[in-house]
Amino acid sequence: MFSRVSIQNIETINVLHIDDDPTHFDFTKIFLNKIDPNLKITYTNNPEKAIQQLDTHQYHCIVTDYNMPRMTGIELATKIRQHHQIPIILYTGHGSEKVAEKAFQAGVDDYIRKELDPSHYKILAKRIRNVVDKKQLEILYEDLMEQTHFGITILQKNQIVFANNSAVKLLDKNHIDELMDQNPFPDRTYTEPGDHEYVYKTEKGETRVLGISNREINYNGNPAIFCVFWDATEKHHLKIRNKTSQERFKALVELSPDGVATFNTHGYMTFHNQAFSNLTGFTEEELIGKHITSLKTLRKRDLIKYLRSFVSILRGEPSPSMEFTYNRKDGSQGVGESHLALIELNGVKEILLIARDITESKKNEVNYSTIFQKSSNGLIELDDDKKIVNINKTVTRQTGYSEETYIEHKLHTHPIFTHEAKHIIEKAFKIVEQNKTTTPLDLPITNKTNKETWMRAHITPTLFDNNILGYQITINDISKRKQGEQKHTKNIEHLEKLVEQKTREIINNERLVAAGKTASMIGHDLRTPLQNIKNLSYMLREKYNDPLLTKLEKQINYSVELLKRFEDKTKTTQIDPMKHTVHNLLVKAVATYDFRENISVIKSIQPDIPPVWIDEFQLRRVLINLINNAVQAMPEGGKLALTAEVEKNMVIISVSDTGKGITEENLEKIFDPFYTTKSKGIGLGLSFCRRIVEAHNGTIEAISEPGRGTTINILLPLNERREEENNMNPYMEKNTA
Structure with missing residues (x-):
């Protein structure tokens, strides 16, 4: 067991600095004392002596060089970790990502490179403070484990190897030793991952109902079960009483010829009678626990009406009877009449729905669906979240895609729309939302046979009290002219x-x-x-x-x-491709950059982008370079947008700014080596970006409009792994030679 390190209420942080270069120590001590007078630095150039000093002196942090004659910083960290938990920072000028990875595996807490600029000592001082504070939080976590009212145990091979004091009390034991190497839950089911209830009998004959939550963890290098449990006796008894009341309620409503259902105040169905299932054709498993917005028996276009009725009832307002069209499981539709009321069962407020079928009396009403489907124009209906809720047959005939590929999907995510069309649609919706009027636009689309066509579309908002409840889109083919x-x-x-x-x-x-x-x-x-x-x-x-x-x-x-x-x-750049996610690539690039307060960063990453074969480090450098250019283009502030999406087996990563933009003349030259418009630039940044992207068999392009901003698009092949991972472009091979 490691010795406990107490670092609470520290006024002076004692730092042991190990380095074979006394000159560098002198500079380090001078700068650190200027930056933070509360850092007391002790120096030694002997790693063995440093290990001995840890047993005789109190230090709060170790800062060690990597490349030393007697042993490396990683070897020193490995020996220290055998007996001490003191924070360790590897501070070196000869490091690399491989060195950093080995250092963290050896137990090093942080890693920092020695830089030319003296200002980097501020970073070192801050890192020292951070690792010391982190150690203090770990100790605080250990205290919380002992003070919580929840019983906590760790089981390996169905035997307890760790328990806190609350576990001893809940299991009615006198000492932790009585639990060690024991299993308080003989039934194997209650030691498996998941949530359980267990009836536990104490040695005094008392019966307790324990709520148990188990999770799989790795403890000391071996699989284990992390078990949290609590006294759930009262909750268990309350559940039994509620169940009895519910059974009585069911017995009363099962005799009703009308469909009866209840919803909780959050809109989830909690009960329905057999008549309701007969009315709709849906089973209990397809109804109970479903939210009103996800019930298949309700039409999407009617949801706003239902939700408003729910809100009115919850406010105590009377609700008149309501006619509605509902979907049956067999695909047919019926017309019903419903009554809603607020009731209270066992102290819990719920909404009662009573519904009866009135289809026969409504057969002569106009069928909107028939008119919609027979229209010669393509028609698409969207809800207020721009999800497709209905299309007519003209749309499927024009595009070749079935109705199922549209319904419940966002309009701009459908494969018929090209990258260009998606941007056009997004801009058009912004205009519609602002002006509440119809907007026409021309869209390039790709049908199911990969044939590119053009459509003239009109987006019309569906308004109620000047609020947009949805959209209707009319489309016509204008391909031949385009x-x-x-x-x-x-x-x-x-x-x-x-x-x-x-x-x-x-x-x-x-x-x-x-x-x-x-x-x-x-x-x-x-x-x-x-x-x-x-x-x-x-x-x-x-x-x-x-x-x-x-x-x-x-x-x-x-x-x-x-x-x-x-x-x-x-310098010569070689790529080492491995599987990485585009999401992590963008997140790391953004986290590396320190943005000014007047820069607004917007990220939009398609959630289902599969991993790609890339050199994550080199592409992150490319993104940081592009982000830096974008920020420099907005000295007065602006918006920086980073997007990623998949189109035609290509991953498209875009970096956009709202800066002054680039003229058409300069836009053709920005990727040329040594071309720059900056007073102190050398003109190699974008040239470097292009080399790295092309080494991945990708392309990079720039789109800009003077006065409005610039967008850089990186197009990378999806799921492509070359036979030789160093298969670089002609320049890369020539430069390596």
């Missing part, structure tokens, strides 16, 4: 772009190979002297308030940044 226009334009544009693209690739590849060699040589020769000059300049500025030192430091900072950017964008 196809003629598009064919001629696409042929010319394709030939022009192909010639221009091939010419640029030849020039750009030669420039990037030369730039990569130059960047490697410059980085090797200048990095160490720049680091020394920067540290000395910073120390001099602390003693002498000379404006020339400030100017000098600015020039050093600019040189370091320029060198780093030049190296990153021109």
Whole structure:
């Protein structure tokens, strides 16, 4: 068992710093004491001595280098973890993602790289505070485990290996030792994952009903059951009394010739009689527990009317009888008359529904469905959430898709709509919602045979009290006119772009190979002297308030940044594809970036995108680069949108801003190496992005409108894994050679 580390009410945090470079320790101690005077730093260059000091001194955190002569920082962390729980931070200038992964496996709490800029010591000070605070929270969690009124046990092989004090009390024992290696629930059912009720008899003869909730966990490297239980005796007795009352209620209403049902105040059906099942054809399993909005016997278009009646009754307002059309299980429809009332059963308020069939008296009424289906125009009905609730046969004939592929799906998610059409639809709905009027639009769609057609659509809102309850869309085929226009334009544009693209690739590849060699040589020769000059300049500025030192430091900072950017964008890049989710890729990229307060970030990720074969690290760099460009394009603030969706076996990731946009002339050059419009840019950011995307057999494109913003689209193949994972584009292979 590890010794408990008490760190509550810490005023001074004692840090043991282990590093084979005393000069770096001197800088670390000076900067950390300036940033946080409450950090007391002790130094040693001997890892073995550091382990001994942990037994004789009180430290709250260890900061260790990775590459040391006697042992590595990871080896040191492994030895410390054998006897101590003290937080450990690996602080190194020679790390990598593989080193970081091994460090965390060895028990390291945090990992930070040594940087050239002295400001990174602020990050180190903050990380020290964070790991110490985290340890304090872990201790607090242990205290809560003992103070809770819930019994908590951990079972392995049906025997208790851990129990808290509340478990001892609930099981009527005197000491935890009486529970260890025992099983208080002999029936194996009650130690399996899930929720249970167990009647437990104490040694004194008292009967208790225990509520049990079990979950599978991993405890000390082995499978175990995490069991939480509580005294549910009173609740159990109340359930029995309620059941008795319900049985009496059922006996009364089963004799009624009308359909009778009850709903709780949240709209879920709690009971119905046999007459109700006879009326609709649905069984108890298909009705009980279903919300009023999901009952198959009710038409979607009538839900607003039902919900308003429910709300009126709950407010105590009288509800008149209501006629309604309902669906039977066999697919037929009937007309019913219903009465609603608020009742109270065993202190619980519920809504009582009494319904009778009046279909015969309504046979002569106009059948809206017949008119809807016989229309020569394609008709689509949506609810207020833009989900499709009805279509006519003209739509299925025009698109080739069956009715089942439309119903209950959002309009813009249907496969008939192209990427372009989805954006057009979203903009059109915004106009309709704002103006409450009909909006016409032309949509490119793809029918079931993958034939592209064009439809002229009119979106008309269904209004009640100036509120939109749904939408009706009328569509007509205008393909012939559109196809003629598009064919001629696409042929010319394709030939022009192909010639221009091939010419640029030849020039750009030669420039990037030369730039990569130059960047490697410059980085090797200048990095160490720049680091020394920067540290000395910073120390001099602390003693002498000379404006020339400030100017000098600015020039050093600019040189370091320029060198780093030049190296990153021109060095040889190889991809290592593995299966990753697009959702995690976007979340990590956004989490890495520190956005200004005037930037609003909007994420829209299609939930069912399957995993793709990508180099997650390289593509995350691409997204961070694009996010940075978007933020820089909005100095006065704006909206940054990140979207991901699947279209035609391609994953489309988009980064959009509302900045000043890019002119058409510049838009054609932004992916060329060394092309930039920034005063201090080097013009390699978007060139790097294109190389990484093309290495994944993908494409990257830019869409911009001056004054309105820019969108960068990344198109990656779905479920494609190359035979050789280093199958890079011609530039990548040439640069590697």
